[in-house]
Amino acid sequence: MKRANRWTDIAKQITRTGAGADLFVPASRLTTYRLGGPVALVVSITKAEQAIALGSCISDDVNVIVIGNGSNILISDNGYEGVAVVLNLPDDETMTSVVESTGTTALIDAAANIRLPLLARRTAALGWSGLEWAVGVPGSLGGAVRMNAGGHGSDMASTLLDAELINLRNGHTARIASQNLGLRFRGSAMADEMCIVSARCQVTRGNVEKSQKEIAAIVAWRREHQPGGQNAGSVFVNPAKTTSSAGALIDEAGLRGTRHGTAEISQKHANFIQADENTSAADVVALMCEAQDVVFARTGVMMHSEIRLLGFAPEISARFQDRHRVEPEVVRAEEMLKSLL
Ligand SMILES: Cc1cc2nc3c(=O)[nH]c(=O)nc-3n(C[C@H](O)[C@H](O)[C@H](O)COP(=O)(O)OP(=O)(O)OC[C@H]3O[C@@H](n4cnc5c(N)ncnc54)[C@H](O)[C@@H]3O)c2cc1C
Helix, strand or coil, X not given: XXXXXXXXXXXXXXXXXXCEEEEEEEHHHCCCCCCCCEEEEEEEECCHHHHHHHHHCCCCCCCEEEECCCCCEEECCCCEEEEEEEECCCCCHHHEEEEEECCCEEEEEEECCCEHHHHHHHHHHCCEECCHHHHHCCCEHHHHHHXXXXXXXXXXXXXXXXXXXXXXXXXXXXXXXXXXXCCECCECCCCCCEEEEEEEEEEEECCHHHHHHHHHHHHHHHHHHCCCCECCCCCECCCCCCCCCHHHHHHHCCCCCCEECCEEECCCCCCCEXXXXXXXXXXXXXXXXXXXXXXXXXXXXXXXXXXXXXXXXHHHHHHHCCHHHHCHHHHHHHHHHHHHC
């Protein structure tokens, strides 16, 4: 079957579930890098049941991934040959609720597509503390759980109680406790077909004014230290076996401000690669290769990527792959999670 016909066929089946299905969507609409080629099929989910029903439409040979706010993803210039599931669960006050409260602690239950800054501000305004750090991370709650996002001395693992997951290949659902998600530094045991639809965070009784001050300080710090515009935050994970951060290693190698085409290693933060309107994904990857090579030659430290690369040649993906994924405890966590879904 011709490529376009095949995707049209899958799209037809998917629309019967009530989900939206759009063919060959420019990746620039889906990520904060705002670049890259077409994504073969973008599926928009407005009810969890639609995600469950996808199981009967997505065969094993079809790539599938969830895209949240796309703030940690780089899609190649050739695009992504697969299904990208986007959650569009109702975006109103019902997205967050305090489900249990003992007076001093509470559970905040939120839909996975809520933006972290909104979740942080809403939680603080309700007088609960523990998610203030999240105001500076421009992702969705689902993406933050999957990546164990963090900053300012905290991370998702510190507050997450559990998450509601759907396996997009078989429609199985389960509420998985945080300790079974294999959360590690900027990663987890979740496979691409696992879709988080909601998550519950444990927060403690706080003080609205104090939390809001903390939030304002974090926002000011970010403005001062991180660039705006088209990027996906830190490109490389901080190496485990060195005291220097990835940004410091790149900086010490004299690479701050290095350009390739229209992409640039940020002048403001050396672990950010900035794109502009006409930047290609290839330019960003060329800078990633240069930073990885130069830092390795200088220090012997091999940096791997924090951002997810989609649609690239296997040698590029392998070059930047998160090397923790081969560690025995990470492999065990992945197998254990698969067995639950
Ligand atoms: C300016 C800037 C600053 C940043 N600062 C930080 C920081 O301080 N700390 C930090 O940790 N990160 C930071 N990031 C990176 C990014 O915001 C986080 O990793 C964020 O958690 C990603 O969320 P997302 O919704 O954008 O995920 P996406 O980029 O859409 O996806 C990232 C991964 O999560 C998966 N995913 C997304 N949604 C779901 C879901 N519902 N279910 C299952 N899997 C899902 C995707 O498949 C992919 O594997 C920054 C990014 C930018 C642009």
